[in-house]
Amino acid sequence: MYRPIHHGYIEVVIGPMYSGKSEELIRILKRSKIAKQNVVAFKPAIDNRYSNEDVVSHSGASINAIPIKSAKEIYEHIDSDTQVVGIDEIQFFEDEVVDIAIDLADKGIRVIAAGLDMDFKGEPFGPTPRLLAVAEFVQKLQAVCMVCGNPAHRTQRLINGQPAKYDDPIILVGATESYEARCRKCHVIIK
Ligand code: ADP
Ligand code: ZN
Numbered sequence: 001m002y003r004p005i006h007h008g009y010i011e012v013v014i015g016p017m018y019s020g021k022s023e024e025l026i027r028i029l030k031r032s033k034i035a036k037q038n039v040v041a042f043k044p045a046i047d048n049r050y051s052n053e054d055v056v057s058h059s060g061a062s063i064n065a066i067p068i069k070s071a072k073e074i075y076e077h078i079d080s081d082t083q084v085v086g087i088d089e090i091q092f093f094e095d096e097v098v099d100i101a102i103d104l105a106d107k108g109i110r111v112i113a114a115g116l117d118m119d120f121k122g123e124p125f126g127p128t129p130r131l132l133a134v135a136e137f138v139q140k141l142q143a144v145c146m147v148c149g150n151p152a153h154r155t156q157r158l159i160n161g162q163p164a165k166y167d168d169p170i171i172l173v174g175a176t177e178s179y180e181a182r183c184r185k186c187h188v189i190i191k
Contacts, residue, residue: 038083040084040085065088070093
């Protein structure tokens with residue numbers, strides 16, 4: 001896709017779980033490194049699914065990333081040579097991440113952010129909607145619906161294998177929780 005050269009901008013990669021957001025972020029950042037750009041990647045410190053220091057996709061691709069608790073910490077790890085900043089799991093950051101992305105882009109940095117646009121209820125997730133509004137470029141990815149095989153744009157939360165209720169607490173002690181990609185027709189929210 002056509003992108004500015006020597007200008008800062010914000011690009012966001014969104015979609016449900018398993019849609020390839022981390023894969024796409026990793027692909028963009030690796031290409032930037034091949035182009036000898038100065039790249040720094042970040043992820044929320046809470047996400048330690050596989051590794052504390054990498055962004056890892058479900059298919060196993062990975063790139064080094066700095067785990068941070070707050071988006072403000074980005075400033076501690078960049079300098080005047082930084083050209084590209086990658087941020088994964090953007091939905092877990094506070095609203096301020098949007099202002100920081102704008103500030104970085106205004107300073108000439110390419111900001112590439114990936115994350116969930118909707119939570120398991122199908123509602124806009126955290127800071128992502130505002131980031132989409134201010135971004136120059138948005139890639140909305142689809143996964144494959146685990147029920148019917150159509151393109152999936154939502155994430156189904158399952159508790160002990162059954163669709164979660166709208167009001168189920170975020171942490172359910174003793175229950176097995178899982179997520180899968182589903183299309184509009186197959187996504188179930190029990191109210
Ligand atoms: P995301 O960051 O959006 O959660 P990842 O980049 O981590 O996605 O993983 C994408 C990979 O997940 C795909 O390339 C594929 O190998 C795998 N995958 C597993 N389940 C699905 C699914 N239902 N739809 C699409 N890809 C899936
Ligand atoms: Zn479906």
